Amino acid sequence: xxxxxxxxxxxxVPEGAIVSLNCTYxxxxxxxxxxxxxxxxxxxxxxxYTYSSGNKEDGRFTAQVDKSSKYxxxxxxxxxxxxxxxxxxxxxxxxxxxxxxxxTGTSLTVIP
Amino acid sequence: xAGVTQTxxxxxxxxxxxxxxxxxxxxxxxxxxxxxxTPGQGLQFLFEYFSETQRNKGNFxxxxxxxxxxxxxxxxxxxxxxxxxxxxxxxxxSLAGMANEKLFFxxxxxxxxx
Numbered sequence: 001x002x003x004x005x006x007x008x009x010x011x012x013v014p015e016g017a018i019v020s021l022n023c024t025y026x027x028x029x030x031x032x033x034x035x036x037x038x039x040x041x042x043x044x045x046x047x048x049y050t051y052s053s054g055n056k057e058d059g060r061f062t063a064q065v066d067k068s069s070k071y072x073x074x075x076x077x078x079x080x081x082x083x084x085x086x087x088x089x090x091x092x093x094x095x096x097x098x099x100x101x102x103x104t105g106t107s108l109t110v111i112p
Numbered sequence: 113x114a115g116v117t118q119t120x121x122x123x124x125x126x127x128x129x130x131x132x133x134x135x136x137x138x139x140x141x142x143x144x145x146x147x148x149x150t151p152g153q154g155l156q157f158l159f160e161y162f163s164e165t166q167r168n169k170g171n172f173x174x175x176x177x178x179x180x181x182x183x184x185x186x187x188x189x190x191x192x193x194x195x196x197x198x199x200x201x202x203x204x205x206s207l208a209g210m211a212n213e214k215l216f217f218x219x220x221x222x223x224x225x226x
Contacts, residue, residue: 032211043204043218043220044202046214049214088154088155090155093211098160098209098213099157099160100145100155100215102156104152105154
């Protein structure tokens with residue numbers, strides 16, 4: 001079993017829709033949770049970062065962490081064609097060094 | 113400030129050969145990590161270097177190795193290439209390599225092994 005599981009999609013939604021992306025994990029030691037966005041032929045770029053449980057909002061993006069269920073989510077409101085990309089969840093434990101565990105990514109297409 | 117630079121962008125090699133990939137981190141960043149990205153496995157951690165020392169290592173065979181120079185630039189080497197090594201190799205840098213730091217990724221080196 002992989003430490004981080006993510007539905008690969010693909011996910012296709014109309015412009016303006018609310019998008020929900022999710023990951024589950026097995027390692028209860030994970031403390032830092034991130035969402036990265038990766039455009040085609042580019043490296044991932046950090047979208048959201050959350051420490052421990054709770055919600056964090058940044059513009060149209062909301063990240064949620066439920067450590068009791070080992071489940072994290074990213075919500076995108078009023079989705080735009082420019083949001084079309086692969087979204088990767090990532091997590092890390094609180095030790096020296098930054099070894100991150102990534103999901104396989106969910107491919108999202110927002111149709112104009 | 114210039115981003116993370118990886119060279120070359122594309123490489124084609126044959127089985128049995130070896131390859132060296134290069135990564136220049138953002139100026140001032142002392143931690144460099146390497147990841148392998150494939151469609152089936154996603155991003156998998158290879159290793160992390162900080163101040164010229166390997167600090168963490170993932171579950172990859174010894175054919176995968178790396179090093180970091182005093183200017184924080186890093187190289188990754190894969191010897192005796194196998195078909196399964198075909199992947200996008202991503203380098204990421206951060207200031208001090210802590211778990212709560214933002215990783216900045218390069219655009220990667222696409223390696224094809226024939």
